[in-house]
C-alpha cells in the first residue's frame with residue numbers, strides 16, 4: 703500500500719526544518735515526506751534528510767498550491783514571520799481544501815486569544831478561518847522559542863550579562879525548536895488522534911533569572927541580568943533589522959510575562975509528553991548543548 707503523504711510548507715525555517723528532520727528520523731518508513739520551500743536550490747540541508755523530497759511551494763500562492771497539494775494526506779502550514787502571514791496561511795489552507803488534503807496542522811501561538819496584541823490578532827484570524835473550512839485541523843500553538851537566547855550571545859560573551867526589559871523573576875513557558883518539531887511530526891504521523899484540537903506545546907517553565915543562573919553554571923562565570931527600558935529594547939531590535947510591528951509584538955509578549963498572564967505562563971506543561979511520549983528538553987540540557995557558541 704502507498705504510504706500517506708505528509709507535506710510541510712515553510713520547511714526551510716526553524717520550525718519547518720525541525721519538523722521535517724523529526725519526520726525523517728522517526729517516520730520515514732511509514733510516511734512519504736515532502737518539504738515545501740520557495741527555492742529548492744537553497745534547500746540542501748532538507749535534501750540531505752533521508753526520505754525527504756523537496757518541492758517548490760510558495761505560501762499564499764493558491765492557484766499553484768492546489769496542484770502541488772494533490773495527493774497530500776496531512777499538511778503542516780508553518781506561516782512565516784511576515785506581517786501578512788494570516789493572508790498567506792489562510793490562502794494556503796484554502797488551496798489544501800480544494801486539493802482534497804485530509805488534515806491541516808496549523809502553527810499558531812498561545813496568545814491567539816489576546817486579540818489586543820499584534821501576534822494575537824494575526825493568529826486568531828488564522829485559527830478562525832481554518833476552523834470554518836470544514837477540513838479536520840489541529841492547531842499547534844508555539845510560545846517564545848528558547849533559541850531566542852542566541853540574541854543574548856554577544857552580551858554574555860563580552861559583558862557577562864543579559865540585557866532585557868522584562869521582570870527577571872517572572873515565570874514563562876517557552877519551547878525548544880527541536881521539541882516543537884518532534885510534536886509537529888508526531889501529529890502529522892497520526893492526525894486522527896488530534897482532530898479539531900489545539901495544543902500549546904511548551905518545553906518547560908523558567909524565569910529570565912533562571913536563564914542567567916544556568917548560563918553562569920554551565921559557562922563557569924557569573925552571568926547577570928541588566929534591565930533596560932521597553933523603548934530601548936524595541937529600538938535595539940529594530941537596529942538589527944527586526945521590523946517595527948514585530949518588535950512591538952515581542953514587547954507585548956514581555957509585558958504579558960510581566961503581568962503574569964497564563965498565555966505566556968501556561969498551566970499545562972504536559973502537551974509535549976502527551977503528544978510524543980518523550981520528555982521535553984530542560985533548560986540546563988539546552989544551554990549545555992549550545993554553550994560552546996557562548997564562550
Ligand SMILES: NC(=O)c1ccc[n+]([C@@H]2O[C@H](COP(=O)([O-])OP(=O)(O)OC[C@H]3O[C@@H](n4cnc5c(N)ncnc54)[C@H](OP(=O)(O)O)[C@@H]3O)[C@@H](O)[C@H]2O)c1
Nearest residue numbers: 712714715716717718739740761781782783844845846847
Ligand atoms: N521566534 C519566536 O520566538 C516565535 C515563537 C512562536 C511563533 N513564532 C512564529 O512561528 C513561525 C515559524 O517560525 P520560523 O522561525 O520557523 O519561521 P520563519 O523562518 O519566519 O518562516 C518560515 C518559512 O516561511 C517561508 N517564508 C518566509 N517569508 C515568506 C513569504 N513572504 N512568503 C511565503 N513564504 C515565506 C520561508 O520558507 P521558504 O523560503 O522555504 O519557503 C521560511 O523559512 C513564524 O511565524 C514565527 O514568527 C516565532
